[in-house]
Amino acid sequence: MKNRKFNQWLWKWHFIAGMVSLPFILVLAVTGAIYLFKPQVEKVAIEKIQQITPVAGTKKLNYQQQWEVAQQHSLKKLNAMVLSDNDVSTEFISGRFGGKKSTYVNPYSGKISGTFQGRDTWMFSIRKLHGELLGGKIGTKIVELIASWMVVLIITGLYIWFPFTRGIKGVFTIRYKEGKRTFFRDVHAVTGFWISILLLIVLAGGFPWTDVFGGNFKWVQKVTNTGYPKTWQGRGLTSEKGVKKLTLDEMVVIAKKQELAGVITIGLPKSPKSTFSVSNKTFPLSEQKMIHFDQYSGKVMKYHNWEDVGVLMRARMWLMAFHQGQFGGWNWYLLFFTAVLLTIMSISAIFSYLFRKEKRKLGVPKVPKSFKISxxxxxxxxxxxxxxxxxxxxxxxxxxxxxxxxxxxxxxxx
Missing domain, CATH: 1.10.1220 (Arc Repressor Mutant)
Structure with missing residues (x-):
């Protein structure tokens, strides 16, 4: 049997935390479900830019020439090129993270077919709403605070609502004949029970993006040396300066020989001493590699497998990829239905409260004065x-x- 006084104390704080957090949780659930469609929205926008009509008898520009065209039209220095087996415009990338911008070159006409940034679509607003409530740094911290309290809500909710009076059927059945209050309470409790573990995993995938927890996590990675190896991004690697640099076309040939799975990106040298890098984005994550080449001789300077990545970084990347539904259809549908059920659970909590609340009272659960916190x-x-x-x-x-x-x-x- 559970300690009833302790149960009442937990119920009081579960209730208070829920009432304060609920509006934000609803926003996170709805925007999270919408943001899962980001790849499809961006794909449509990019396909319009990349689509080209091959010109019969016209020789395509080589990659070096295309790079020169793209660089002339880019305000920032280009740092990467994406390989494509399809007859589409070639993508060159400048900037990183939120400042990342893609410039597309038509290899037949030698003209820019378009540019793309994540902020070019309406999904950027959804992302800002989901990640920071459109409130910048302050909004980011509010989201982190709500996510932290959600962990507490899940833990306390599991303890409070575990069916010690109704038996095991309490996690499978919803009583719809015993009044609206009981119905909505059961919807909230049963739904919460079945998605609780999933919600904890989803939250774990979101915390690395936060300011305080995320910053502390990165610090732990650094101290324990469980992040990316220093040479993953080419730091500490130096090309042996030669007479002639490899052309981008020669580097493409070398990159294709690696036979990497997924989307292959060639990182361009930042200086006369740095290296070319070849990486691939694919799932499972264990298939991802990072290979650095001397920009003059083309010899391998460093070959990194996923096993070279520290355990905390691997866990972080897995959870973040899961959080975004990147592991395929099963992951996407699992997250989408979790977001829908979280919305239902939150709305049912509101109705459950309204049907149990007495007029002119907040209805905060009372705790016996004799209860002592252990x-x-x-x-x-x-x-x-x-x-x-x-x-x-x-x-x-x-x-x-x-x-x-x-x-x-x-x-x-x-």
Whole structure:
């Protein structure tokens, strides 16, 4: 049997945290479901740019010439080229992360067929809403705080609603004949029970993008040397300067000989001493490689397999890829239905509250005055506070607020 006083205490804080977090959770769930369609939206936009009509009898420009055309039209220095087996415009890339921009060159006409940035589509607004509530750095931290409390909500919810009175059927059945309050409460509880583990995995995949937790995680990777090897991006590797550099076309031949799976990208040398790099984006992640070549001789300077990547980085990349539904159809549908069920669970919580709340009262669950917080609970809260710093700060603020209110009441009574 569960400790009923402890159960009531957890229920009180589950309720309060849920009421504060619920509007944000709904936004994250809806925008997350929509953002899963990002690859399809971007694919349509890119295909319009890349689509070309081969001109009979016209010789295609070689890759070196196409690079020169693209560089003339790019404000930033180009850093990569994407290989394609199809008869489409060639993609050259400048910038990184949010500043990444693709310039496409028609190999027949030698003209720019178009440019593309992620922010060119309406999906960019969805991303900003999902990741930072359109609030910049402050919004990012609010999302991180809500995600931290979601972990607590899931853990407390599992304990509170585990069917110790209804038996195991409580996780399979929803009572629809016992009133609206019971119906919506069961919808919330049963749905939450079945997606709880998935939600924790999805949240784990989102935390690496956060400011505080993500920054701390990167620090741990650095200290424990469990991130990418220093040479993964070519740092510390130096080409032996020769008389003549390899042309981009010669590098393409070398890259194709590697027979890598997925989308192959050739990283261009940043200076006369740096290297060419050949990498591939594919799933499973274990098939990804990074190979560096001397830009003069073409010899292999460093060959990296996925096994060379540190364990924390591998876990991070797996979780982030899962969070975005990148492992194929099963992953995409699993995340989409999880987002839909999270929305249903959140809405049912609102109706459950409305049907149980008394008029002119907030309906916050009461806790017996005799309940004492154990050392185990305190240790658990401290561990969660250290793991999720914004959650820890919020708990401290809640405790300080309670202390101040208690002090004011004593002052008035005196």
């Amino acid at each position: 050392y185990g609970i305190i240790i658990t809260i401290i561990v969660l506070g250290i793991t999720f710093p914004l959650f820890g700060i919020s708990v401290i603020l809640i405790l300080l607020t309670k202390r101040i209110k208690s002090f004011k009441k004593r002052s008035i009574s005196l």
